[in-house]
Amino acid sequence: MKKVLIVEDESIISFSYRLQLERMGFEVMGNARSGEEAEAMIAAEQPDLIIMDVYLKGDKNGLQLAQEIHANAPIPVLFLTASTKPEIVEAINRLPGCHYLSKPIDSDRLNDVLQRFVRTDGF
Amino acid sequence: MASEGPHTAPVGDPAQTPNAGLSEQLHAYAHDLKNRVAGLLEVLRQLRTHDPAVEQQDLLDFGERQAFAVLRRNEELLDALGVPRGMPSPPSGWIDLDGVLRSAIANQQYRLDAKQQGLSLNGTVSANVAAEPRQLSTVLEALLSNASKFSPVGAGINVQAHTADGQVIVEVKDEGVGLSASDIDQVFVRYAWLDSRSTAGEPQGRSTLARCKQIAAALGGTLTAQSDGVGKGSLFLLGLPLA
Numbered sequence: 001m002k003k004v005l006i007v008e009d010e011s012i013i014s015f016s017y018r019l020q021l022e023r024m025g026f027e028v029m030g031n032a033r034s035g036e037e038a039e040a041m042i043a044a045e046q047p048d049l050i051i052m053d054v055y056l057k058g059d060k061n062g063l064q065l066a067q068e069i070h071a072n073a074p075i076p077v078l079f080l081t082a083s084t085k086p087e088i089v090e091a092i093n094r095l096p097g098c099h100y101l102s103k104p105i106d107s108d109r110l111n112d113v114l115q116r117f118v119r120t121d122g123f
Numbered sequence: 124m125a126s127e128g129p130h131t132a133p134v135g136d137p138a139q140t141p142n143a144g145l146s147e148q149l150h151a152y153a154h155d156l157k158n159r160v161a162g163l164l165e166v167l168r169q170l171r172t173h174d175p176a177v178e179q180q181d182l183l184d185f186g187e188r189q190a191f192a193v194l195r196r197n198e199e200l201l202d203a204l205g206v207p208r209g210m211p212s213p214p215s216g217w218i219d220l221d222g223v224l225r226s227a228i229a230n231q232q233y234r235l236d237a238k239q240q241g242l243s244l245n246g247t248v249s250a251n252v253a254a255e256p257r258q259l260s261t262v263l264e265a266l267l268s269n270a271s272k273f274s275p276v277g278a279g280i281n282v283q284a285h286t287a288d289g290q291v292i293v294e295v296k297d298e299g300v301g302l303s304a305s306d307i308d309q310v311f312v313r314y315a316w317l318d319s320r321s322t323a324g325e326p327q328g329r330s331t332l333a334r335c336k337q338i339a340a341a342l343g344g345t346l347t348a349q350s351d352g353v354g355k356g357s358l359f360l361l362g363l364p365l366a
Binding site for chain 1: 208230257325327328331
């Protein structure tokens with residue numbers, strides 16, 4: 001069973017992701033509310049996939065956090081973000097093993113991306 | 124006493140400001156946004172009161188309509204102001220359509236299986252096209268997903284490819300709910316509210332096909348939709364320049 005870490009500060013939103021992930025057979029290992037919380041959780045247990053926003057509570061944004069995580073382990077990150085700024089999208093596309101979906105999240109599209117991740121171990 | 128010039132225009136008179144056009148656009152936007160948010164707040168209020176006279180499904184449909192109207196209005200404003208958003212990447216090189224198409228079918232097989240839908244693949248798909256593989260896959264998967272979502276259990280979906288006039292044309296044809304004339308006009312508009320409904324209650328994101336059309340254009344191609352009407356299935360045609 002693949003383990004997923006959700007990084008999202010809105011509990012209603014993270015709960016919705018959790019439900020969908022669990023329905024698809026993922027194990028949600030936790031929900032971090034900030035970049036710092038995410039780092040601590042990853043240090044304790046490495047997930048197979050991270051789902052997070054670009055804008056996070058705390059000192060780091062999601063892109064910085066993904067770069068730091070990738071310095072230690074190439075964990076795929078699926079960014080779910082409302083931002084469509086070209087520089088953000090390009091930065092995500094430059095990160096190896098990362099993908100993004102634009103908010104509001106179409107749960108069907110999220111399902112497709114996660115199905116592909118399960119089938120191919122990537123996006 | 125105020126001096127002459129555009130900066131001395133009375134507060135509240137946007138027509139006299141240097142950015143009158145922008146100001147008008149933002150006022151119209153804010154007005155529309157407030158109306159839609161008012162609608163959403165009304166939905167929340169009525170949900171809290173549990174009034175038996177109010178059909179919950181009507182309320183949810185109304186709320187969803189308001190939310191998508193806000194999203195559509197956002198896109199319209201950003202378009203009007205020429206604000207750049209995450210655009211599709213230009214083609215990264217020549218890739219074989221066949222491999223991407225088969226991978227897209229494999230990725231959507233779970234959906235077809237769930238609705239016991241059969242997919243037939245015909246024609247010439249072994250063609251090199253200028254594309255970025257992930258984006259091409261996004262478009263092909265969206266067309267397959269769309270065909271499945273808007274077709275009943277057990278229906279057939281036909282994927283066909285042929286070359287013509289320096290292009291490869293991929294056709295995705297379904298036997299589903301079809302498109303009314305007004306739906307065809309709106310099917311590639313971001314967050315438009317269409318009459319057609321998925322057959323098993325699958326979510327309708329309402330922006331994917333618009334995004335796909337944008338990607339097709341970035342690849343130098345086209346994406347169009349045809350239908351003989353409601354209940355008569357749909358045909359989506361993706362045209363891409365050949366190597």
